[in-house]
Amino acid sequence: MARGTTVRKIIEVQASEELKIPSFDGGGPPSSPIASAEPTVSNARLAVLMFLAAEAMFFAGLIGAFIVFRLSSSAWPPPFQPRLPVTVTGVNTVILLLSGLTMQLALRAVRAGKSEGLIWHLLATVLLGGIFLGIQGYEWVRLIQYGLTVWSGIYGATFYTLVGCHGLHVLGAVLWLTVVLIQARQGRFTAERCTGVETCSMYWTFVVGLWPILYGLVYLY
Amino acid sequence: MSDSVAVVATHAVPAHHEELGFWRTYVFSTDHKMIGRQFLFLGFFMLVLGGLMAMMIRWELAWPETAVPGLRWLPEPYAYEGIIPPQTYNMLFTIHATLMIFFVVMPIMVGCFGNFLIPLMIGARDMAFPTLNMLSFWVGLLAGLVMLAGFFVPGGHAAAGWTAYAPLSAKAAYTGVNWGQNLWIISLLILGVSSLMGSINYITTIVNMRAPGMSYFRMPLIIWSLFITAVLLLLALPVLTAALAMLLFDRALGTSFFLPEGGGEPLLWQHLFWFFGHPEVYVLVLPAMGVTSDILSTFSRKPVFGYHAMAFSMIAIAFLSWIVWGHHMFVSGMNPLMGTAFMMSTMVIAIPSAIKTFNWLGTLWRGSIRFTSPMLFALGFVSNFLIGGLSGIFMASTPVDIFIHDTYYIVAHFHYVVAGIIFALFASVYYWFPKMFGRMMNEPLAKIHFVLTYIFFNATFFPMHILGVGGHMRRIYNPTQYDFLHPLQPINVFITVSALLLGLSQITFVTNFFWSLFGGKKAERNPWKANTLEWAAPSPPPHGNFDALPVVYRGPYEYSSPEVEDDYLPQNRPLITQSSAPRTH
Ligand SMILES: [Cu+2]
Numbered sequence: 193m194a195r196g197t198t199v200r201k202i203i204e205v206q207a208s209e210e211l212k213i214p215s216f217d218g219g220g221p222p223s224s225p226i227a228s229a230e231p232t233v234s235n236a237r238l239a240v241l242m243f244l245a246a247e248a249m250f251f252a253g254l255i256g257a258f259i260v261f262r263l264s265s266s267a268w269p270p271p272f273q274p275r276l277p278v279t280v281t282g283v284n285t286v287i288l289l290l291s292g293l294t295m296q297l298a299l300r301a302v303r304a305g306k307s308e309g310l311i312w313h314l315l316a317t318v319l320l321g322g323i324f325l326g327i328q329g330y331e332w333v334r335l336i337q338y339g340l341t342v343w344s345g346i347y348g349a350t351f352y353t354l355v356g357c358h359g360l361h362v363l364g365a366v367l368w369l370t371v372v373l374i375q376a377r378q379g380r381f382t383a384e385r386c387t388g389v390e391t392c393s394m395y396w397t398f399v400v401g402l403w404p405i406l407y408g409l410v411y412l413y
Numbered sequence: 414m415s416d417s418v419a420v421v422a423t424h425a426v427p428a429h430h431e432e433l434g435f436w437r438t439y440v441f442s443t444d445h446k447m448i449g450r451q452f453l454f455l456g457f458f459m460l461v462l463g464g465l466m467a468m469m470i471r472w473e474l475a476w477p478e479t480a481v482p483g484l485r486w487l488p489e490p491y492a493y494e495g496i497i498p499p500q501t502y503n504m505l506f507t508i509h510a511t512l513m514i515f516f517v518v519m520p521i522m523v524g525c526f527g528n529f530l531i532p533l534m535i536g537a538r539d540m541a542f543p544t545l546n547m548l549s550f551w552v553g554l555l556a557g558l559v560m561l562a563g564f565f566v567p568g569g570h571a572a573a574g575w576t577a578y579a580p581l582s583a584k585a586a587y588t589g590v591n592w593g594q595n596l597w598i599i600s601l602l603i604l605g606v607s608s609l610m611g612s613i614n615y616i617t618t619i620v621n622m623r624a625p626g627m628s629y630f631r632m633p634l635i636i637w638s639l640f641i642t643a644v645l646l647l648l649a650l651p652v653l654t655a656a657l658a659m660l661l662f663d664r665a666l667g668t669s670f671f672l673p674e675g676g677g678e679p680l681l682w683q684h685l686f687w688f689f690g691h692p693e694v695y696v697l698v699l700p701a702m703g704v705t706s707d708i709l710s711t712f713s714r715k716p717v718f719g720y721h722a723m724a725f726s727m728i729a730i731a732f733l734s735w736i737v738w739g740h741h742m743f744v745s746g747m748n749p750l751m752g753t754a755f756m757m758s759t760m761v762i763a764i765p766s767a768i769k770t771f772n773w774l775g776t777l778w779r780g781s782i783r784f785t786s787p788m789l790f791a792l793g794f795v796s797n798f799l800i801g802g803l804s805g806i807f808m809a810s811t812p813v814d815i816f817i818h819d820t821y822y823i824v825a826h827f828h829y830v831v832a833g834i835i836f837a838l839f840a841s842v843y844y845w846f847p848k849m850f851g852r853m854m855n856e857p858l859a860k861i862h863f864v865l866t867y868i869f870f871n872a873t874f875f876p877m878h879i880l881g882v883g884g885h886m887r888r889i890y891n892p893t894q895y896d897f898l899h900p901l902q903p904i905n906v907f908i909t910v911s912a913l914l915l916g917l918s919q920i921t922f923v924t925n926f927f928w929s930l931f932g933g934k935k936a937e938r939n940p941w942k943a944n945t946l947e948w949a950a951p952s953p954p955p956h957g958n959f960d961a962l963p964v965v966y967r968g969p970y971e972y973s974s975p976e977v978e979d980d981y982l983p984q985n986r987p988l989i990t991q992s993s994a995p996r997t998h
Contacts, residue, residue, distance in 0.1 A: 249651040250655050252655075353658070
C-alpha cells in the first residue's frame with residue numbers, strides 16, 4: 193500500500209471537514225440543502241399550479257374548437273337560433289369578478305391572522321359563486337325553452353360545452369370553498385398555516401379569471 | 414479498497430420503518446417502489462395481450478381468412494371457427510395500438526421507471542404526494558379494466574383505429590360499434606386523470622425534493638427525460654381529454670362537433686388529436702432516450718458526451734413537439750401552405766434528435782465498452798431509433814408523404830420508433846432489476862434474448878418499408894384481394910413468420926424474469942459499478958430508501974475520473990486529498 197506522497201487517496205470525511213471537490217466536469221461545492229430549506233414554491237402550491245396548467249390546456253382545446261367553428265361560419269349566431277342573454281350574463285360576470293375580490297380579501301385576512309375576516313369573506317365568496325351558478329342555471333332553463341339545445345346545431349353544442357364545463361368548475365370550486373369555510377370555522381387556519389386557503393384561492397382565481405375570456409368569446413364575439 | 418470504504422459509509426443504522434400488513438405493502442401501497450412494480454406488472458400483462466393481438470393481425474395478413482391455430486374457442490361473432498372476420502380485425506389493430514401506447518409503454522417507461530427511479534435517483538425518501546401516487550396507479554388500472562371491458566359488450570370493441578378519426582368514430586352506425594367505442598373514450602378519459610396525478614407528482618418531486626447538492630444539472634438524464642415527459646403529459650393529455658369529451662358528446666348526446674351533416678368539422682378531431690398525439694410520441698420515446706444515455710455511459714465507463722447538449726436537446730424536442738402535429742395530416746385536405754409549414758417545423762426536429770444520436774456515439778467512442786445485456790439492448794434501441802428517425806424524414810416531406818401516406822411505410826416507421834422502445838424497456842428492466850427485486854437476472858439467457866429479439870424485430874419491421882413503397886395500404890383486412898399486392902404476399906408471409914418468432918423469443922425473457930425473481934443470485938448494492946444515487950441504497954431499497962439521506966458532490970457520469978483509482982465515482986462520495994491537507998500549512 194506504499195505510494196508516493198503526491199498520490200491522492202480517498203478517505204471518508206465528516207461533513208465538517210474541508211472538502212476538495214474534483215475539477216473533472218460537474219464539480220463545485222454542493223449547493224445549499226434543498227430538503228431542509230424551504231422550497232421557493234411549496235409542494236401543495238406547485239401541485240395546484242400544475243393542475244391549473246392542465247386545466248388551462250383543457251379549456252384551450254375547447255376554446256380552439258369554438259374558434260374553428262366561429263371562424264368557419266358566415267352567420268353567428270346562425271339563423272333561427274335564440275340570442276344569448278348578454279346583459280344578464282354581463283351582470284353575472286360582475287358578480288363572479290366580485291367573488292374573486294372577496295376571495296383575495298379572505299386570503300389577506302388569514303395572512304394577517306384575522307379569522308373573523310377570513311370566515312366572512314369566504315362566506316361572501318361562496319354566496320357570490322352560488323348566485324353566479326343560480327343565474328347561469330336559470331338562463332340555461334330559459335335558453336332550452338327557447339329551443340337552444342346541444343343537438344340543435346353547432347352553436348348550441350359549443351355554447352353548452354364551453355359554458356357548461358366552466359359551470360362545472362365553478363361548482364367544484366364552490367364545494368371546495370365550502371370545505372375550506374367549514375375548516376376555517378373550526379379554526380384550522382392561522383397566518384402561518386394557511387395552505388388550504390391559498391390553494392383554494394388559486395383555483396378560485398383561475399375559475400374567475402377564465403370566465404371573462406369565455407364571456408367575451410361566447411356572448412360578445 | 415475504496416469500495417469497502419463506500420460500504421462502511423453507507424452501512425449506518427438501517428432506515429427505521431414499521432411493518433405494514435400484506436394489503437398495505439403489496440396492494441394499497443403508497444411506497445413509490447411498490448407502485449413502480451405494480452405499474453411494471455400491469456404493463457407486462459397488457460404487453461402480452463397487445464402482443465397476442467399483433468400475432469393475430471399478422472396471421473390474417475399472411476394467410477388471410479384462414480383459421481388461426483388455437484383460436485377455435487373464440488365465440489361468434491368475434492371469430493368463425495378460428496377465422497377472424499373483418500370487424501374483429503379492425504378491433505384488433507385498434508386495441509393493439511391503444512394497449513401498446515397507453516397501457517404498455519406509458520405504464521412501464523413512465524409509470525414504473527418514473528415512480529421507481531425519481532425518488533431514488535434524486536435522493537428523496539419518496540414522492541411528494543404518496544397517496545396521490547397510489548391513486549394514480551389504481552385509477553390507471555381502472556382505465557385498463559374499462560378498456561378491456563370493451564371486448565365483452567355487444568357490438569365488440571372500438572374499431573375506428575387508435576386515432577379514432579371522425580366521423581368514423583363519431584357515429585355508432587359507421588363502424589357498428591356502440592359501447593365499445595364509448596368505453597374506449599371513457600377509458601382514455603380515466604387514464605387522463607391517472608396521468609395528471611402522476612405528472613403533478615413527478616414535477617413537484619423533481620422540483621422540490623432533490624437531495625442536498627443535487628442541482629438540476631447534476632440530475633441523471635433519465636430524470637431529465639422523465640421531468641420533460643411529465644410536463645408534456647401534463648399539457649398534452651388535457652387537450653385529448655377535451656377532444657374525447659366532444660367525441661363522447663357526439664356519440665351520446667347527439668351533438669355534431671365532428672359530424673359534417675350537423676355542421677361539424679371532422680378535420681377538427683384530427684387537429685386536436687394530433688396536437689396531443691405528437692407530444693405523446695415524445696412522452697413515449699423521451700424516457701427511452703434517457704435510460705439509453707445512462708446505460709451507454711455506465712457501460713462505456715465514460716461520461717455522457719455533451720451532458721448539457723443532451724438535456725437541452727430533449728427540451729428542444731419537447732418544445733418543437735407542439736408545432737409539428739400537422740405532419741400527420743398532409744393528405745387530409747388541409748391547406749397545402751400549412752402542410753409546407755408543418756414540413757419545415759418537423760424537419761427541424763431532426764437537429765436535436767441528431768445531436769442525441771451523435772452524442773450517444775460520442776459516449777461510446779473509445780470507451781471501455783462492456784457488452785452486458787442492458788448495454789446490448791440500449792445499443793439496439795439506438796440503432797432502431799436511427800432507422801425510425803431516418804424514415805421519419807421521408808414521411809415528413811410532403812411530396813414523399815403523399816405517395817407513402819397510410820401505407821406500410823408508416824407502419825414500419827412508427828414501429829421502429831415506438832416498438833423500438835421495447836429495447837430501452839428491456840434495457841431498463843435488465844439494468845434496474847437488481848435494484849428493484851434484489852436479485853440478478855441470468856446474463857447468458859438475457860444475451861440470447863437480445864440476439865433473438867434484435868434479429869426478429871428487424872426481420873419483422875424492416876420489410877414493411879418495402880411493402881409500403883410497393884403500395885401496401887395499412888389497416889387492410891385481406892391484401893390478396895388486390896391484384897397489385899400479389900407479388901408482395903411472400904414478404905407478408907416472411908414478416909408474419911418473423912413476428913411469430915419474435916413473440917416466441919420473449920419466452921426467454923419471461924423465464925428469466927420469473928426465475929430470477931425467486932431464484933436469482935442475490936444482488937449487491939452496486940452490481941454495475943454505477944454512479945447514480947439509487948445504487949447507494951440497499952437492493953431492494955427499504956421503505957424510505959436510504960440509510961441516511963445522500964449528499965451529492967458531482968454529476969452522475971464521473972466514470973474513469975482521474976481523481977480516483979476506480980473507474981467510477983458515485984455522486985454521493987466525498988473526496989479529500991490526503992497530500993494537500995498537511996502541506997498547506
Ligand atoms: Cu407526429
